[in-house]
Amino acid sequence: MAKMDKKWVILCSTAVAAVYSAGFISTEAQATKVDSHYQAQVSNQAIGDSSSTVTSNNNQAKGNNSSIISSNSNQAKIDKSSIVLPKSNQTKRLYKDGTFTGMGGNRRGSIEVAVTIKNDKITDVEISNFDMHYSERDVVGLPNEVIQNQSSQVRNVSGATYSTEAFQDAVQEAISQAQNA
Amino acid sequence: MRKTKLFMDTVVDIQVVIRETESIEEAESKMDRAFEAFRKVEQACSRFSPESELMNACRIAEDSVWISPFLYEPLKFALEIAKLTDGEFDPTIGKTMEEQGYNRHYLTGKFNENLAADSVTYRDIILDEQSHTLNLNKPLVVDLGAVAKGFAIDLAANELKDFKGFIVNAGGDLFAGGVDPNGLPWKIGIQHPEKKDQLIEEIEIINEAICTSGSYERRNAKVPGMHHIINPKTKHSPNDWVSSSVVAPFAMMADAFSTAAFLLGSEKGKELIENAGLKGIFITSELQIVRVGGI
Numbered sequence: 076m077a078k079m080d081k082k083w084v085i086l087c088s089t090a091v092a093a094v095y096s097a098g099f100i101s102t103e104a105q106a107t108k109v110d111s112h113y114q115a116q117v118s119n120q121a122i123g124d125s126s127s128t129v130t131s132n133n134n135q136a137k138g139n140n141s142s143i144i145s146s147n148s149n150q151a152k153i154d155k156s157s158i159v160l161p162k163s164n165q166t167k168r169l170y171k172d173g174t175f176t177g178m179g180g181n182r183r184g185s186i187e188v189a190v191t192i193k194n195d196k197i198t199d200v201e202i203s204n205f206d207m208h209y210s211e212r213d214v215v216g217l218p219n220e221v222i223q224n225q226s227s228q229v230r231n232v233s234g235a236t237y238s239t240e241a242f243q244d245a246v247q248e249a250i251s252q253a254q255n256a
Numbered sequence: 257m258r259k260t261k262l263f264m265d266t267v268v269d270i271q272v273v274i275r276e277t278e279s280i281e282e283a284e285s286k287m288d289r290a291f292e293a294f295r296k297v298e299q300a301c302s303r304f305s306p307e308s309e310l311m312n313a314c315r316i317a318e319d320s321v322w323i324s325p326f327l328y329e330p331l332k333f334a335l336e337i338a339k340l341t342d343g344e345f346d347p348t349i350g351k352t353m354e355e356q357g358y359n360r361h362y363l364t365g366k367f368n369e370n371l372a373a374d375s376v377t378y379r380d381i382i383l384d385e386q387s388h389t390l391n392l393n394k395p396l397v398v399d400l401g402a403v404a405k406g407f408a409i410d411l412a413a414n415e416l417k418d419f420k421g422f423i424v425n426a427g428g429d430l431f432a433g434g435v436d437p438n439g440l441p442w443k444i445g446i447q448h449p450e451k452k453d454q455l456i457e458e459i460e461i462i463n464e465a466i467c468t469s470g471s472y473e474r475r476n477a478k479v480p481g482m483h484h485i486i487n488p489k490t491k492h493s494p495n496d497w498v499s500s501s502v503v504a505p506f507a508m509m510a511d512a513f514s515t516a517a518f519l520l521g522s523e524k525g526k527e528l529i530e531n532a533g534l535k536g537i538f539i540t541s542e543l544q545i546v547r548v549g550g551i
Contacts, residue, residue, distance in 0.1 A: 078533050079505075079532070079533030079534065080531070080532045080533050082336075083336075083504075083506075083509050083513075083532060084505055084506065084509070086332070086333055086336060087333070087410060087505070087506035087508050087509050088506070089329075090325070090329035090330070090332070090333060090407060090410070090508065091329075091410050091411060091414050091506075093325040093328070093329050094325045094326065094329070094411060095414075097324075097325055188262070197363055197364075199261065199295075200261060200262035200263075200363070201259070201260065201261045201262075202260040202261065202262065202267065231423055231425055231430060231432070231442065231443070231444050231445065232428055232444070232445045232446070232447050232455065233428045233429070233430060233444055233445070233446050233447065233466045233467065233468040233501055234428045234446055234447035234449075234468030234470050234473075234499060234501065242262055242267075242362075243362065243363075243365070246262075246363055
């Protein structure tokens with residue numbers, strides 16, 4: 076094996092260091108950490124349940140939103156039905172702040188997301204449940220290569236980007252629940 | 257412990273191996289910081305969001321704009337790879353990507369369209385190290401798709417480096433630190449380009465990144481044979497490889513080199529990885545596996 080060209084290693088390590096030396100990563104997250112032993116025990120029991128979400132009574136996976144998919148092929152047209160979070164200069168907020176869950180899915184399985192909204196902006200999308208084949212073909216009896224979000228035994232794969240259409244449906248559903256009447 | 261979130265149109269999965277003496281709270285707060293790195297890089301580098309630092313800077317042609325390290329560093333790296341490959345890899349590909357329909361925000365569904373001059377290259381982007389500013393010679397759209405995710409992975413990995421073991425996996429581009437829960441090197445499968453439920457190869461890595469660029473994902477809905485890896489000179493998708501995986505000490509490196517090797521094709525791509533002293537696994541359209549760098 077050829078000797079590694081150090082130039083690229085140096086570029087990468089200085090890139091990471093640059094973010095820190097400029098103080099761009101704050102320590103805010105650490106300030107919120109809880110220190111008591113009692114708390115540690117409580118959340119010990121709660122491992123495996125990372126979703127601390129506002130639960131909603133949606134119990135059905137939403138089907139594919141055809142308007143979104145079809146708009147993919149027509150880039151000039153802006154899809155009016157898609158989520159347009161308004162700018163902050165609007166006085167009345169269109170969405171409630173908070174964390175909302177939504178489901179999405181296709182023939183391969185279902186996805187549940189927890190969407191956090193603050194000031195009419197999506198600030199976080201956590202996948203609270205992921206139960207999908209990552210086989211493109213929907214054939215019964217294929218090896219059950221299912222990713223279970225909370226299992227540490229899942230194999231890691233390089234080169235597998237999941238389709239985000241199901242995520243999009245789930246996110247849309249969560250957002251519709253955040254909508255102010 | 258494991259958490260999965262959505263950033264950059266990608267499922268970002270973070271796993272950490274916790275020692276018995278370590279507290280769950282501390283682990284959670286470190287994981288939150290790792291996810292925060294993705295948020296920061298996305299806010300800085302997203303081509304799909306008009307409010308990103310990148311798109312704000314792209315609207316100011318022929319004037320200097322100060323940019324944060326979240327944008328400056330990956331852009332600088334992309335420009336170095338562009339120089340190395342004589343523009344076969346070029347971050348000014350953004351407008352071409354928009355024209356091919358790769359311009360839709362994965363959360364809002366909104367399309368982002370921007371002005372750009374007809375002929376642009378990476379030489380039209382000027383970075384000033386002293387003032388940390390960006391200057392564009394003409395209007396153009398920068399695409400950092402091949403470096404930003406890698407950079408976010410590297411920042412996240414830096415937040416998690418004290419764990420006995422961890423994985424930051426962003427849609428199959430990943431950094432594996434330390435050892436797995438059984439104290440062994442992390443085993444990473446490489447996706448089979450045609451059979452989605454199978455792996456074509458498996459490798460073991462410790463404190464290294466692996467990134468895979470494949471033509472089998474994100475295919476162009478409008479033009480057959482086209483996918484999201486586009487040669488800026490020909491405006492076509494190269495098809496020598498169907499999958500190009502690179503192992504490197506940093507994810508930004510693995511990310512950029514796997515894309516560049518994909519763009520350069522069989523001979524020049526192999527040479528690129530050999531000369532950089534990296535390791536690569538390439539898959540040809542006949543599903544032959546080509547190994548480079550003693551992997």
